[in-house]
Amino acid sequence: MGRLDDKVAVITGATSGIGRRTAELFAKEGAYVVVSGRRQVEGQALASSLGPQALYVSADVAEDEQVENLIQTAMDKFGRIDCLFNNAGIPGKAGGVENLEGGQINSELAVLINGVLYGMKHVAPIMKRQGSGTIINTGSIAGQRAGYGVSLVYSLAKAAVIHASKCVAMELAEHKIRVNSLSPGAIVTGIFGKAFGLDDAQADADGATDDLLDRFNGAQPYPRAGIAEDIARAALFLASEDSEFVTGTDILVDGGMIAGRRWSETMARWEGLSQALAQT
């Protein structure tokens, strides 16, 4: 028996990375999955690999009507939506406040904030009629703490997603609809290659992220790199009945990255201080 047997989940940003791995895990746990993203070849290939319980629907989340169509198509096909995972995202252009350009701010916010708002807007009436549902929005450590994102727009957008999730959780709790955000730390996916200007195919290619597995090993106190599976498992928790009493919160999945300083670093500083004091 799967943890999501007979549930219907819609996942945006499922053509690669975290969304793709989550779609695979949800399907394995018995869910019907509607996978979305703009890249049709990748989306269709994923849906085919998951079998008849999956459907691919193309949507640009920055466009309200396309998100509406995604939700409506999922309803037409499966008759209900138990989980919406608003996961689509882009890295945002690296740079600080002096590098901002008007068009860039708006186009990045349109994906990172509007996309999440459109998803919640269109699924809320459906979940209200059902009297149940769970919405998961992808935040980030960059939205939790300053200094963890290289794009100002990305960081503020993720902070907005985390806060919007709490606001909508309050609005929908009485209808037994749960809304939470999930904030990944450094997770090995193609988003980093995309941030450095690789095209999607190069960034997401098999082996393209192998180097990051080594580089991210020591990025957080827990001694291994974060992978898409880590986020997929947390999304599974939020999508399943195991989290029935969890709403209006942000779940960090970051190997302890923003909790504080590594113990070994603290002790090294302590040793350094104690040696310095011993010499005085």
Ligand SMILES: NC(=O)c1ccc[n+]([C@@H]2O[C@H](COP(=O)([O-])OP(=O)(O)OC[C@H]3O[C@@H](n4cnc5c(N)ncnc54)[C@H](OP(=O)(O)O)[C@@H]3O)[C@@H](O)[C@H]2O)c1
């Ligand atoms: N990896 C990390 O370290 C990390 C850390 C914190 C937060 N996150 C967040 O996790 C989420 C997933 O990222 P990822 O790491 O898995 O990166 P990824 O592999 O690049 O996945 C991004 C997904 O978003 C989709 N997407 C981008 N723009 C879109 C648009 N306008 N409309 C619809 N879909 C769009 C992409 O599909 P198409 O190109 O086919 O449209 C792709 O499926 C993002 O929200 C990201 O900000 C990642």
